[in-house]
Amino acid sequence: MLMVLRLVFYVAANLFFLNQNCTGTEISQRLRAVARTAQIDEIYEESAVVSTENEARISSKIMGTISALPGHVGQRVKKGDVLALVDSRELKLRVEQVAQNLSHSKKAVLQSKELLVIREADLKRLQKSFERAKKFLKTKVTTEEQFETVEAAYIQAQAQMESAKQGLLMAQLQTKISEHKLGEAQITLSHTIISAPFDGLITQRFKEPGELTLPGSPLLMLNDTSQFQLKTHLRESAVGLIKPGDELRIRVGEETLSGQVSEISPRVDPLSRTFQVKIGFSTTKSVFVGMYARVFLPSGKRTVILIPHSAIHRRGQLEMVRILEGTEVSTRYVKIDDVDVNGEVEVRAGLSGGEVLLLQKSRSGEIK
Numbered sequence: 001m002l003m004v005l006r007l008v009f010y011v012a013a014n015l016f017f018l019n020q021n022c023t024g025t026e027i028s029q030r031l032r033a034v035a036r037t038a039q040i041d042e043i044y045e046e047s048a049v050v051s052t053e054n055e056a057r058i059s060s061k062i063m064g065t066i067s068a069l070p071g072h073v074g075q076r077v078k079k080g081d082v083l084a085l086v087d088s089r090e091l092k093l094r095v096e097q098v099a100q101n102l103s104h105s106k107k108a109v110l111q112s113k114e115l116l117v118i119r120e121a122d123l124k125r126l127q128k129s130f131e132r133a134k135k136f137l138k139t140k141v142t143t144e145e146q147f148e149t150v151e152a153a154y155i156q157a158q159a160q161m162e163s164a165k166q167g168l169l170m171a172q173l174q175t176k177i178s179e180h181k182l183g184e185a186q187i188t189l190s191h192t193i194i195s196a197p198f199d200g201l202i203t204q205r206f207k208e209p210g211e212l213t214l215p216g217s218p219l220l221m222l223n224d225t226s227q228f229q230l231k232t233h234l235r236e237s238a239v240g241l242i243k244p245g246d247e248l249r250i251r252v253g254e255e256t257l258s259g260q261v262s263e264i265s266p267r268v269d270p271l272s273r274t275f276q277v278k279i280g281f282s283t284t285k286s287v288f289v290g291m292y293a294r295v296f297l298p299s300g301k302r303t304v305i306l307i308p309h310s311a312i313h314r315r316g317q318l319e320m321v322r323i324l325e326g327t328e329v330s331t332r333y334v335k336i337d338d339v340d341v342n343g344e345v346e347v348r349a350g351l352s353g354g355e356v357l358l359l360q361k362s363r364s365g366e367i368k
Contacts, residue, residue, distance in 0.1 A: 031359045032324065032356050032357065032358060032359065033307060033308050033310075033311055033356075033357050033359055034354060034355070034356055034357070035305050035306070035307050035311075035321075035347065035351045035352075035353050035354060035355045035357060036305070036306055036307075036353065036354075037303060037304070037305055037306075037353040037354075038303070038304060038305075038306050039301045039302070039303055039304075040301070040302065040304050040306075040341055040346070041298035041299075041300070041301060041302075042298065042299050042300040042301060042302045043249075043296045043297065043298060043299070044238065044241075044296070044297040044298070044299040045294055045295070045296055045297070046232050046233070046234055046235075046294070046295045046297065047232065047292065047293070047294060047295075048230040048231060048232035048250070048279070048292075048293040048294065048295050049230065049231050049232070049290060049291070049292065049293065050228060050229075050230060050252060050287055050288065050289055050290060050291040050292075050293055051223075051228070051229055051230070051231050051289055051290075052200075052223040052224050052225055052227065052228055052229060052289060053224065053227045053228075053229050053262075053280065054198055054200065054223070054224035054227075055221070055222070055223050055224070055289075056197055056198070056200075056221075056222045056223075057218040057220075057221055057222075058083055058084070058194060058196075058197075058218065058219050058220040058221070058222055059213075059215075059216050059217055059218045059219055060084070060086055060191070060194060060213040060214070060215060060216075060217060060219060061191040061215055061216075062086060062188060062191045062192070062215060063212070063213065063214050063215060064086040064087050064088075064192065064212070064213060065086065065087040065210065065211070065212055065213075066084060066085070066086060066087075066207055066208070066209050066210060066211050066212075066213055066219070067085045067086060067087045067088075067209065068084065068085040068209055069083075069084045069085075069205070069207060069208065069209050069219065069220075070082065070083070070084075071083045071084070071202045071205070071220055072202065072205065073202055073203065073204065073205050074201070074202065075201070075202045076199075076200070076201050076202075077196045077199070077200060077201075077202065077222070078196065078199050079195075079196055079197065079198050079199050080195050080196060081195060081196045082193060082194070082195055083194050083195060083196055083202075083219070083220055083222075084194040084207075084219050084220070085192060085193060085194070086191070086192040086194070086213065087192070088189055088192035091185065091188055091189040091192060092189060094185050094188075094189075095182065095185045095186055095189055098178060098181045098182045098185050099182055101178045101181070102175065102178035102179060102181075102182050105171060105174045105175040105177075105178045106175055108171040108174065108175075109168065109171040109172055109175055111171075112164065112167045112168035112170075112171045112172075113168060115164050115167065115168075116161075116164040116165060116167075116168055118164075119157070119160050119161045119163075119164040120161065122157050122160070122161075123154075123157045123158060123160075123161045126150075126153050126154040126157040127154060127157075129150050129153070129154070130150055130151060130153075130154040133146065133147045133150040133151070134147070194219065196222060197222070198222070198224055199224060199226070200222045200223050200224040200225065201222070201223050201224075201225045202220055202221070202222055203221045203222070203223050203289050204220065204221035205219070205220055205221075206218045206219055206220065206221075207219045223289050225287075225289075227280060227282065228280070228281055228282070228283065228287055229259075229262060229278050229279060229280045229281065230250060230252075230259060230278070230279040230281065230293050230295060231276065231277075231278055232276070232277050232279070232293075232295050233269070233272065233274035233275065233276055233277070234274060234275060234277055234297065235273060235274055236268050236273045236274065236275065238297060238299065239268075239275065241297060241298070241299055242261050242264070242277070242297065243261065243264070244261050244262065244263065244264060245260060245261060246260070246261045247259070247260055247261075248260075248261060248279060248295060248296065248297060249295075249296040250279060250281060250293060250294065250295050250296065251293060251294040251296070252281075252283065252287060252291060252293045253285075253287070253291065253293075255283065255285055257281050257282075257283060258281070259279040259280060259281035259295075260279065260280050260281070261277060261278075261279055262278050262279065262280040263276075263277070263278040264276075264277050264278075265277070277295075279295065304341075304346045304347075305346065305347040305351050305352070305353045306341060306344040306345065306346060306347070307321065307344060307345060307347055307351070307357060308343070308344055308345075308357075308359060309343070309344070309345055310359040310360050311357040311358070311359050311360070312334075312336065312345065312360075313331075313360065318333060319333070319334050319335070319336055320332060320333045320334060321334055321350070321351070321355075321357050322357065322358040323355050323356065323357060323358075324356045324357070324358055325356075329358065332350055332351070333350055334347050334348075334349065334350030334351060335347070335348040335349040335350055336348060
């Protein structure tokens with residue numbers, strides 16, 4: 001039945017064109033074009049996925065309960081905006097406790113320094129007494145027993161001096177340890193506030209307030225939508241066909257764009273025999289991360305037949321051209337490729353090249 005309808009339509013279309021009063025003069029006044037043969041790039045097509053150059057899985061660095069998660073999917077945020085809060089009550093108590101320990105350590109240092117000053121004065125005084133007792137002992141002015149008493153006091157003062165020095169060193173060491181612990185506690189406390197690392201769009205949310213989060217467990221996905229890119233995997237035979245900086249034709253949704261190769265992986269996957277390529281692009285239309293896309297990669301040359309767009313007549317889903325042979329006009333169905341080639345279109349079937357074609361005119365008489 002379908003073949004019969006097509007045949008009827010073909011006959012009607014030919015009658016329509018032939019019944020138009022196309023005299024030789026009128027034909028000569030119409031702009032003509034020749035179906036020409038040309039060499040164009042052979043295109044290798046591959047699928048791709050839309051992503052962004054900056055993409056971050058926002059996660060917690062500590063274990064805890066999520067107390068707030070103000071960011072929602074589709075929300076735009078600025079760098080530094082708070083995206084999540086982890087319960088910080090225990091960590092605040094820890095910081096206060098370590099701060100008190102540090103305060104005690106600093107007081108101990110001051111007390112140790114004061115004691116050291118006292119021990120130094122005692123040692124100097126007893127050292128003078130000891131030196132004088134030694135002289136008196138030689139001249140028999142003092143007894144052996146008196147000398148031994150002064151000597152014992154001097155030795156004790158030396159021991160007390162060393163003890164005071166050790167006490168100061170221990171107090172200073174404890175102060176440094178407390179300062180280090182306080183720094184660690186403050187850093188850990190700061191991890192309870194999770195901020196945006198860059199301007200972007202929240203595209204996924206993995207957790208809710210009240211849930212437990214672990215270090216590295218994702219909370220949100222943040223994408224910088226100021227610069228999109230495609231991620232695709234090309235077969236290993238395409239190695240050497242492109243290089244960083246090359247411009248490639250891409251298709252995202254219904255929009256055909258130009259993209260620039262930004263990164264080529266130097267490693268081929270041994271299982272899929274493909275390598276990853278990233279292609280940056282910009283667009284003013286609505287594009288979502290994860291959208292399906294196509295990449296068109298030139299892989300050589302091929303011979304094609306090209307005709308102007310205005311040579312194509314459409315009837316429903318069928319395309320045809322009007323061919324001028326002498327003073328006769330005939331109609332021929334063709335199969336075309338919708339991809340524009342410098343203002344022309346490729347004919348896949350129906351023409352062999354060299355045919356003279358009549359171009360369509362608008363009602364104003366201009367070529368369409």
